[in-house]
Amino acid sequence: xxxxxxxxxxxxxxxxxxxxxxxxxxxxxxxxxxxxxxxxxxxxxxxxxxxxxxxxxxxxxxxxxxxxxxxxxxxxxxxxxxxxxxxxxxxxxxxxxxxxxxxxxxxxxxxxxxxxxxxxxxxxxxxxxxxxxxxxxxxxxxxxxxxxxxxxxxxxxxxxxxxxxxxxxxxxxxxxxxxxxxxxxxxxxxxxxxxxxxxxxxxxxxxxxxxxxxxxxxxxxxxxxxxxxxxxxxxxxxxxxxxxxxxxxxxxxxxxxx
Amino acid sequence: xxxxxxxxxxxxxxxxxxxxxxxxxxxxxxxxxxxxxxxxxxxxxxxxxxxxxxxxxxxxxxxxxxxxxxxxxxxxxxxxxxxxxxxxxxxxxxxxxxxxxxxxxxxxxxxxxxxxxxxxxxxxxxxxxxxxxxxxxxxxxxxxxxxxxxxxxxxxxxxxxxxxxxxxxxxxxxxxxxxxxxxxxxxxxxxxxxxxxxxxxxxxxxxxxxxxxxxxxxxxxxxxxxxxxxxxxxxxxxxxxxxxxxxxxxxxxxxxxx
Numbered sequence: 232x233x234x235x236x237x238x239x240x241x242x243x244x245x246x247x248x249x250x251x252x253x254x255x256x257x258x259x260x261x262x263x264x265x266x267x268x269x270x271x272x273x274x275x276x277x278x279x280x281x282x283x284x285x286x287x288x289x290x291x292x293x294x295x296x297x298x299x300x301x302x303x304x305x306x307x308x309x310x311x312x313x314x315x316x317x318x319x320x321x322x323x324x325x326x327x328x329x330x331x332x333x334x335x336x337x338x339x340x341x342x343x344x345x346x347x348x349x350x351x352x353x354x355x356x357x358x359x360x361x362x363x364x365x366x367x368x369x370x371x372x373x374x375x376x377x378x379x380x381x382x383x384x385x386x387x388x389x390x391x392x393x394x395x396x397x398x399x400x401x402x403x404x405x406x407x408x409x410x411x412x413x414x415x416x417x418x419x420x421x422x423x424x425x426x427x428x429x430x431x432x433x434x435x436x437x438x439x440x441x442x443x444x445x446x447x448x449x450x451x452x453x454x455x456x457x458x459x460x461x462x463x464x465x466x467x468x469x470x471x472x473x474x475x476x477x478x479x480x481x482x483x484x485x486x487x488x489x
Numbered sequence: 490x491x492x493x494x495x496x497x498x499x500x501x502x503x504x505x506x507x508x509x510x511x512x513x514x515x516x517x518x519x520x521x522x523x524x525x526x527x528x529x530x531x532x533x534x535x536x537x538x539x540x541x542x543x544x545x546x547x548x549x550x551x552x553x554x555x556x557x558x559x560x561x562x563x564x565x566x567x568x569x570x571x572x573x574x575x576x577x578x579x580x581x582x583x584x585x586x587x588x589x590x591x592x593x594x595x596x597x598x599x600x601x602x603x604x605x606x607x608x609x610x611x612x613x614x615x616x617x618x619x620x621x622x623x624x625x626x627x628x629x630x631x632x633x634x635x636x637x638x639x640x641x642x643x644x645x646x647x648x649x650x651x652x653x654x655x656x657x658x659x660x661x662x663x664x665x666x667x668x669x670x671x672x673x674x675x676x677x678x679x680x681x682x683x684x685x686x687x688x689x690x691x692x693x694x695x696x697x698x699x700x701x702x703x704x705x706x707x708x709x710x711x712x713x714x715x716x717x718x719x720x721x722x723x724x725x726x727x728x729x730x731x732x733x734x735x736x737x738x739x740x741x742x743x744x745x746x747x
Contacts, residue, residue, distance in 0.1 A: 305600050312602020328586045342563050344570020347602060 239269060243438070247276045252284035256440040256456055257391030258400030258426060276323055282306050282314070285356045287366050287397050298322040302355070304347065305430075307437035309354025315346030320474035337391050361438065364460045371482045377401060377474030384479055387457075390441060390454055401457040404450040408482045413455060416478040422471045425456045497527060505534045507557075512544035512696040512713055514685060515649030516658030518546065525554035534581055540564050540572070544616045544646045545624050545655050556580040560613070562605065566719070567612025571605030628656035630726050631717045633657060642704045642737055648699060648712055659715040660699075662708040666740045671713060676734040680729045706737030 243250070248270050253260045263279060270277035278299035281290055286307040292300055300317040304310045318325060331340030358365075380387055390402035405413065410426045417424055427438040441451045445484065457471075506528050521537060530536035536557035539548050544565040550558055558575040562568045576583060589598030594724075638661065643713055648660035662665045663671065668684045675682055685696040699709045715729075716738070 303600065310604060311600050312605060314599075341572075342561065342569050343603060344568070344602060346568060347570060347605065394668070 239273075241269070241273045241275055243300050245273075247278060249278040251282070252279045252281040252288060252290060252300075252398045254391065254440060255283050255436055257402040257444070258397035259392040260284065260395045260397065262395075262471060263290070263297070270298075271296040283397060283400075285355070287362065287369075287399060288404050289362065302351075304351040304354055307354045307358040307409065310350035313344055315351060329456045330367070333381050361461075366398045368394060369459045369463075370462060372463050372465065373457075374460070375465070376468050376472060377403075377456065379469070380475060381474070381475045383476040387479075388450060389449070390444065399459045401459070402454055403457065404445075404454045405479050406453050407486055408426050408453045408479055410453050410455050413453075413478060415484060416482070417455075417474060420474045420478065422474045424458075426454065427456070497531075499527070499533055503531075503533050505536060505669045507536040508538070509538045510539040510546060510548060511655045512649065512698060513664050514696055515660040515702070516655035517650040517652045518655065520543070520653075521548070521553050521555070528556075529554040541655060541658075542711070543613070545620065545627075545657065547620065550575060550577065560609075560611040562612055565612045568605045568608035571602055572736045573609060586614070598714045624656045624720060627721075629718045629724050630721050630723065631656060631659050631715075633723070634715065634726050635661075637727070641730070641734040645737075646712075647695050647703065647742060648707060648708070657717045659717070660712060661715065662703075663713045663737050664711050665744055666711045666737055668713050671678060671711075671736060671740060674740070675713075675732060678731045678736065682713065682716075684689040685714070 234486050248266060250261050250266070252263050267277055276298045277295055277296065278301070279302045281288075282301060282303040282305060284290060287300055290300065291334075292298075297317075298319045298324070301314060302317070303314040304312070316325075325338060327340070329336050329340050334340050336342060377389065385406065386406040388404045388406070390404060391400075400421070414424055414426055414437075427440075437451055438454070441454055499676060508524070509518050510521050514688060514745070519537075525535055529541075534556045535554065536559070537548075537555055538559045539546075540559060540561040541564060543560055548555070548558065549653075550556075555717060555742060556577045557580070559572060560575070561572040562570070576582075583596060585596050585598070587598050592598050593711055635647065642663070644664040646662045646664070647660075672682055672684055685698075699712055703709050
């Protein structure tokens with residue numbers, strides 16, 4: 232929410248505002264509608280990375296006054312390695328990165344990934360028609376997971392916005408527990424979680440999202456991101472709660488012995 | 490063939506020689522081995538676009554002293570929209586075009602097209618094991634097609650090198666016939682051919698390959714490229730000969746009446 236008194240930082244030389252519709256690490260949803268209204272009033276282009284959001288939020292580019300929007304297949308049960316960039320007709324000129332035969336009206340030369348494109352289109356169609364149902368199911372599983380952890384464990388915290396968040400994401404800090412170590416233990420027990428973004432799973436440095444949000448090192452270094460999907464089951468969630476609780480307790484006990 | 494007396498145009502400031510292993514429009518095979526030897530002696534990087542060639546030529550990057558080689562899936566019965574760039578270890582630094590999560594060791598960020606990559610690898614494996622067989626079959630069909638045209642039609646010419654050419658390609662000039670018109674007629678009769686490269690089928694301007702090779706406008710404007718594949722049959726070839734001969738005769742007759 233943009234609130235009264237918030238500073239609007241659009242300057243004379245600002246040509247573009249670009250932000251994620253929802254954050255990939257903590258699931259916080261950006262106030263797209265208000266930003267779209269402001270950028271439109273200020274006559275500044277508005278781009279949003281909707282890769283994480285498109286499966287769960289209804290993003291009407293006209294209503295939300297979005298000029299450019301990025302999408303990706305693999306976050307909505309579509310093929311990996313294919314995405315799309317929506318560009319509002321007449322809004323701007325995009326300089327191509329890949330030159331050559333002039334495919335896609337010169338925007339991206341090269342023989343097209345036909346199966347990927349068809350798959351992406353179908354995935355978008357399904358995401359659209361099943362959005363409400365998927366959101367409800369995934370939110371239920373995610374909330375039950377949190378409830379289960381919260382019943383059994385002290386000093387755990389949700390990262391990101393408490394309410395304005397995607398239904399499929401849960402970023403949790405388990406204070407006193409090293410997140411790299413916990414992720415390893417969970418993986419051994421069949422629960423796959425991540426410390427940061429999916430792109431940087433091989434990196435050990437701290438998430439810039441969490442360091443930007445949190446001042447407390449304990450919370451940053453003990454934070455884990457869980458993702459939930461439409462094909463997860465209630466029994467998987469109960470099992471995952473048990474695995475996480477056991478491992479957190481074990482790691483905390485180990486810390487106490489040191 | 491690089492011949493005695495040919496000028497070698499590598500200068501002090503030359504850092505890279507890049508050329509197609511085989512031309513996409515006329516199928517002429519470049520003297521890769523000799524160029525690899527020269528660039529290696531002159532300590533200049535050598536890149537070859539092997540997209541057209543890889544299905545029919547054995548291109549050993551070590552033997553041929555190739556530093557960089559481009560490949561593509563769709564020319565070797567693999568998936569569309571996926572390719573590969575071979576870079577000799579330690580030969581050069583490639584500046585990425587796409588930045589982001591640091592995938593592919595930072596060379597090309599973005600979630601990978603996994604099905605495409607797996608498909609490309611399998612297609613290369615099959616191209617390798619079936620190369621001799623495919624080449625032989627496709628060359629036989631192509632040669633029979635030319636023979637059939639040559640028996641029935643006067644004033645037709647093969648474009649490109651008479652011998653050093655890919656087995657799957659035939660670029661023919663039908664003197665006196667407008668190639669755009671002929672391509673349209675053939676398409677109506679179920680024979681799909683092209684005037685220029687596949688990327689520029691919507692363009693009507695003349696092929697830069699043919700204008701670079703030929704001085705005779707008649708030959709350029711009457712030139713058509715036929716492609717042959719491993720799944721074509723002898724009876725398809727006989728049918729195609731008939732369709733081409735009939736249409737060329739009809740268009741030439743029409744010209745005579747004007």
